[in-house]
Amino acid sequence: xxxxxxxxxxxxxxxxxxxxxxxxxxxxxxxxxxxxxxxxxxxxxxxxxxxxxxxxxxxxxxxxxxxxxxxxxxxxxxxxxxxxxxxxxxxxxxxxxxxxxxxxxxxxxxxxxxxxxxxxxxxxxxxxxxxxxxxxxxxxxxxxxxxxxxxxxxxxxxxxxxxxxxxxxxxxxxxxxxxxxxxxxxxxxxxxxxxxxxxxxxxxxxxxxxxxxxxxxxxxxxxxxxxxxxxxxxxxxxxxxxxxxxxxxxxxxxxxxxxxxxxxxxxxxxxxxxxxxxxxxxxxxxxxxx
Numbered sequence: 001x002x003x004x005x006x007x008x009x010x011x012x013x014x015x016x017x018x019x020x021x022x023x024x025x026x027x028x029x030x031x032x033x034x035x036x037x038x039x040x041x042x043x044x045x046x047x048x049x050x051x052x053x054x055x056x057x058x059x060x061x062x063x064x065x066x067x068x069x070x071x072x073x074x075x076x077x078x079x080x081x082x083x084x085x086x087x088x089x090x091x092x093x094x095x096x097x098x099x100x101x102x103x104x105x106x107x108x109x110x111x112x113x114x115x116x117x118x119x120x121x122x123x124x125x126x127x128x129x130x131x132x133x134x135x136x137x138x139x140x141x142x143x144x145x146x147x148x149x150x151x152x153x154x155x156x157x158x159x160x161x162x163x164x165x166x167x168x169x170x171x172x173x174x175x176x177x178x179x180x181x182x183x184x185x186x187x188x189x190x191x192x193x194x195x196x197x198x199x200x201x202x203x204x205x206x207x208x209x210x211x212x213x214x215x216x217x218x219x220x221x222x223x224x225x226x227x228x229x230x231x232x233x234x235x236x237x238x239x240x241x242x243x244x245x246x247x248x249x250x251x252x253x254x255x256x257x258x259x260x261x262x263x264x265x266x267x268x269x270x271x272x273x274x275x276x277x278x279x280x281x282x283x284x285x286x287x288x289x290x
Contacts, residue, residue, distance in 0.1 A: 003094060003121055006145045009194045011094040013187050018097045029073035029105055032139050032167070033231040033267065035223065043234050050167060050227070051076040052083055054138055057219070057271035058165025060084040064133040067092070067157065069122040069150070070140025074102030077115045080136070090132075092120025123149035130159040137166045142186055147199045148209055155213045161276035164215065168268055172222075173202045175264025184260045188253055203268055215272035224267045232258050 003011065027044055034046025035053055060066060062085040068077055071091025080089055093099050102117045120126060122137070122144050135154045144150045147168075154164055171180055181200060185192045203220040210218045232254045239250040257265070 001119060001121065001126075004123075004145045006143070006194055006196060007094055007121065007123075010143050010187070011096075013190055013194065014095045015097050017187075018095075018101075028075045028078075029101060030075045031072045032076075033227045034234075035167075036226050036230040041230075043231075046230065047075070048079055051079050051138055053269065054136055054165040054167050055080050055084060055134070056165075057163075057269060058134045058136055059163035059273075060086060060134045060136070060165070063087050065131065065159075066090070067125075067127070067132040067135045069120075069135065069137040069154075071102060071117055072098050072138075074105045074115070074117060076136070076138055077102070077117070078106060078109050078111055081111050081114050086114070086134070089115045090127075091115065091117035092122065092125075093117065094119065094121065123153060125153045125157050127157045129156055130162075131157045133159050133162045135162070135164050137168075139167055139169070141166055142169045142199050143194055143196055144199070145196055147196070148213075151209060151213045151215075155215060155274055158274040160274060162274045164210075164270070164272045164274075166270040168206075168270055170203045170206055170220070170266050170268050171200050172264040172266040173204070175202075175266075177201075177264075180264045184263055184265060188256055188260070203266070206268070206270065210270075210272045214274065216275050217271070217273040219269075219271045221269045222266050223269050224261065224265075227267045228257065228261055228265070232261075 030044065030047035032047050032050050034043055035050035036046050037049050060080060064086040066080060066086045066089040068089060068091040071077055071093050077089045077091050080086060099117050099119060106112055106115045135158060141147045141150055171177055177200060181197055185195055203222065207218045207220045235250045235254040239247040
């Protein structure tokens with residue numbers, strides 16, 4: 001499998017960061033900002049709440065065939081399997097070390113017969129048309145090369161009536177795009193070489209692109225206040241508690257993330273459906289997606 005240069009870069013960054021993230025989370029190997037829906041939630045509870053909310057918005061149900069893009073360390077897939085009882089979950093990721101950890105974790109949880117994870121590119125899915133009933137992605141589409149290519153592929157491999165659920169980052173409406181592009185780099189703290197400028201737009205453009213791919217029942221909802229400020233506060237607390245060299249890294253990351261929010265970093269929950277009455281569109285009209 002050949003990844004684009006940017007995708008290879010993302011894989012390298014997350015391979016290098018493997019291990020440094022441990023300590024921010026407690027117990028389960030989540031890798032997201034969390035969704036704080038009530039007072040007093042732990043980071044693990046918030047991360048679980050985010051994953052389950054994304055799955056609900058996709059319409060996940062018992063018996064579904066599920067594809068999770070950017071499956072990471074496998075924690076979300078385990079929660080989907082337990083909460084929704086799908087027939088199968090296929091997870092893809094571009095980072096081998098994450099997949100190795102995911103296989104170990106899924107096996108330890110006794111779910112290897114339901115969850116299969118493998119190397120894969122979300123922008124060039126190696127699955128036939130209409131292979132899945134639900135597609136899930138948590139905090140990964142922003143650095144797909146490109147997000148639009150992924151949305152086209154997601155539409156193709158979804159079955160008629162199938163649902164898409166994502167958590168993602170967009171440019172807040174009214175923010176200065178040029179300043180954002182110059183100063184905001186995701187993965188946080190990277191040098192900008194992994195940025196995909198085509199993915200930087202506001203939530204209205206996001207919705208238009210989903211509709212241009214053929215999706216309906218499109219919803220792109222900002223939920224920043226329930227996510228990023230809480231994660232920043234959590235990271236700052238943990239940085240002060242831990243005694244090794246990860247503390248200063250987390251402090252720096254939290255400070256940068258706070259600045260990113262000021263510059264226009266907006267967290268959204270995304271849902272859409274593939275129409276039940278129309279055939280798969282493998283080649284959407286690109287004039288509507290510019």
